[in-house]
Amino acid sequence: MSAKRKAADERPATIEMATAADGAERVVLSGDWRNRGIGAVVSDVTRLEKSHGDGRLVVDASGIGLVDTSGAWLIRRMILRQQAAGRDVELTGATETLSELIDALPQHEPKGPPEPQDDRSLFQKIFEPPGKVIASFADDAVAGMHILGSAVAGAQVKLGRGSGVSAASVVTHIDRMGVRAVPIIVLMSFLIGAIIAQQGAFQLRYFGAELFVVDLVGILQLREIGVLLTAIMIAGRSGSAITAEIGSMKMREEIDALTVIGLNPVGVLVFPRLVALTIALPLLTIIANFAALYGAAIVAWAYSGITFETFVSRLHEAVDYSSVAAGMIKAPFMALAIGIVSAVEGMKVGGSAESLGQHVTSSVVKSIFVVILMDALFAIFYSAIDF
Structure with a gap:
C-alpha cells in the first residue's frame, strides 16, 4: 500500500462533548490519535482541561482507531488534570493497546524545572560580570605563559642537546x-x-x-x-x-x-x-x-x-x-x-x-x-x- 493511500485511510482525530444517561459529563473520542493527526484536537483538549466542571466525567474511547504514544499521552494528560481538579474520571471503551499505553505512561504529570531564582545583591549583579571578565583575562595570561614555557621546553632547545x-x-x-x-x-x-x-x-x-x-x-x-x-x-x-x-x-x-x-x-x-x-x-x-x-x-x-x-x-x-x-x-x-x-x-x-x-x-x-x-x-x- 502506498504512502498516499495510507494517509487517505487515516481518520482525523475528533473530540465531542455529550451527556451520559446518568447525567455525567461525557467526552467522546474518535478517529486516529497519532502524532501527525492529533494537532486538530490539541486546542479542544486544552480547552477541556481548563474548563473544570462538576461531577463525574466519562471519557469514551471506543471510537479511537489507531493510536500511538503521543495520542495516549494527550488522553492521559487530560485525565490527570481533571483528577487534579477534584473530578471523578472514568475511561471506557478503550482497546487493550490503548489501555496498555496509558498504563505505561507516568501516573503523575511531570513538573517542569523550577524557575531560577537570583538571590544576588545589587552590588553583585553590577560588579560580578566585569569581575568575571577581569578574572578570565588573568587566567588567559597565566595560560599564555604556560603555553610559551611549555613550547620552549617541549622543543628541547637547550645548550648541549639536540x-x-x-x-x-x-x-x-x-x-x-x-x-x-x-x-x-x-x-x-x-x-x-x-x-x-x-x-x-x-x-x-x-x-x-x-x-x-x-x-x-x-x-x-x-x-x-x-x-x-x-x-x-x-x-x-x-x-x-x-x-x-x-x-x-x-x-x-x-x-x-x-x-x-x-x-x-x-x-x-x-x-x-x-x-x-x-x-x-x-x-x-x-x-x-x-x-x-x-x-x-x-x-x-x-x-x-x-x-x-x-x-x-x-x-x-x-x-x-x-x-x-x-x-x-x-x-x-x-x-x-x-x-x-x-x-x-x-x-x-x-x-x-x-x-x-x-x-x-x-x-x-x-x-x-x-x-x-x-x-x-x-x-x-x-x-x-x-x-
Missing part, C-alpha cells in the same frame, strides 16, 4: 602563514597607502602643502599602520587557523595521544607555529610597507602631480632609520601574542563543533585586541624615551 624543532614543520607553517598571505597583504596595504595619500593630499591642498603628504604616509605607514594592519590581518587569517587546527586535534583526542606516547603536545604543535609567525610577520610587514608606499606614490603622482623622484627624495628626508625600526620592533612581539592567544583558545576547545566555533571567534577577537593594546603601549613607550 634541537627538537622540526625544520620541515616550521617551513611549512611559514609557507601557510607568510607566503600564501602575501597577495592579500599587498592588496590591502596598497589600497591603504593610496587612501591615506589621497585623503592627505585633499586636506593639505588647502594649505598649499601637498608635498608633505609624503611625510604623512611615510611616518604613519612605517611607524604604525604597516605593522598594525598586517598583524590584524594575520590574527584573522592565521590566528583563527591555529585555533581551529589545535581545537580539532583536541576534539579528536590527538593531543591526548601525543601525551600518551610521551611527547609534549604544546612543544610539538605550538612551538613551530610560534617560530613561523615570528619569522613571517616581520617579513610581511616589510612587504606591506613597500606596497603602501608604492600605492601612495601612484596616487600622489596622479592626484597631486608629485613625481616618483620627488616622492622618493622627500621620503628620504622625512623618514629615518628610527621610523623603520619603531615599526619593525613591534612585529615579533605581536606575532608571539597572536600565536599564544590562538594556542590558548585552541586548547580550551571542548568536544563539540559549537565549542570550536566559539573559541575560533574568541581567538580572533582577543588577538586583535591584544595587538591594538600592544601597539598603544609601544606608542606610549616610544614617546617616553623620545624614540
Whole structure:
C-alpha cells in the first residue's frame, strides 16, 4: 500500500462533548490519535482541561482507531488534570493497546524545572560580570605563559642537546602563514597607502602643502599602520587557523595521544607555529610597507602631480632609520601574542563543533585586541624615551 493511500485511510482525530444517561459529563473520542493527526484536537483538549466542571466525567474511547504514544499521552494528560481538579474520571471503551499505553505512561504529570531564582545583591549583579571578565583575562595570561614555557621546553632547545624543532614543520607553517598571505597583504596595504595619500593630499591642498603628504604616509605607514594592519590581518587569517587546527586535534583526542606516547603536545604543535609567525610577520610587514608606499606614490603622482623622484627624495628626508625600526620592533612581539592567544583558545576547545566555533571567534577577537593594546603601549613607550 502506498504512502498516499495510507494517509487517505487515516481518520482525523475528533473530540465531542455529550451527556451520559446518568447525567455525567461525557467526552467522546474518535478517529486516529497519532502524532501527525492529533494537532486538530490539541486546542479542544486544552480547552477541556481548563474548563473544570462538576461531577463525574466519562471519557469514551471506543471510537479511537489507531493510536500511538503521543495520542495516549494527550488522553492521559487530560485525565490527570481533571483528577487534579477534584473530578471523578472514568475511561471506557478503550482497546487493550490503548489501555496498555496509558498504563505505561507516568501516573503523575511531570513538573517542569523550577524557575531560577537570583538571590544576588545589587552590588553583585553590577560588579560580578566585569569581575568575571577581569578574572578570565588573568587566567588567559597565566595560560599564555604556560603555553610559551611549555613550547620552549617541549622543543628541547637547550645548550648541549639536540634541537627538537622540526625544520620541515616550521617551513611549512611559514609557507601557510607568510607566503600564501602575501597577495592579500599587498592588496590591502596598497589600497591603504593610496587612501591615506589621497585623503592627505585633499586636506593639505588647502594649505598649499601637498608635498608633505609624503611625510604623512611615510611616518604613519612605517611607524604604525604597516605593522598594525598586517598583524590584524594575520590574527584573522592565521590566528583563527591555529585555533581551529589545535581545537580539532583536541576534539579528536590527538593531543591526548601525543601525551600518551610521551611527547609534549604544546612543544610539538605550538612551538613551530610560534617560530613561523615570528619569522613571517616581520617579513610581511616589510612587504606591506613597500606596497603602501608604492600605492601612495601612484596616487600622489596622479592626484597631486608629485613625481616618483620627488616622492622618493622627500621620503628620504622625512623618514629615518628610527621610523623603520619603531615599526619593525613591534612585529615579533605581536606575532608571539597572536600565536599564544590562538594556542590558548585552541586548547580550551571542548568536544563539540559549537565549542570550536566559539573559541575560533574568541581567538580572533582577543588577538586583535591584544595587538591594538600592544601597539598603544609601544606608542606610549616610544614617546617616553623620545624614540
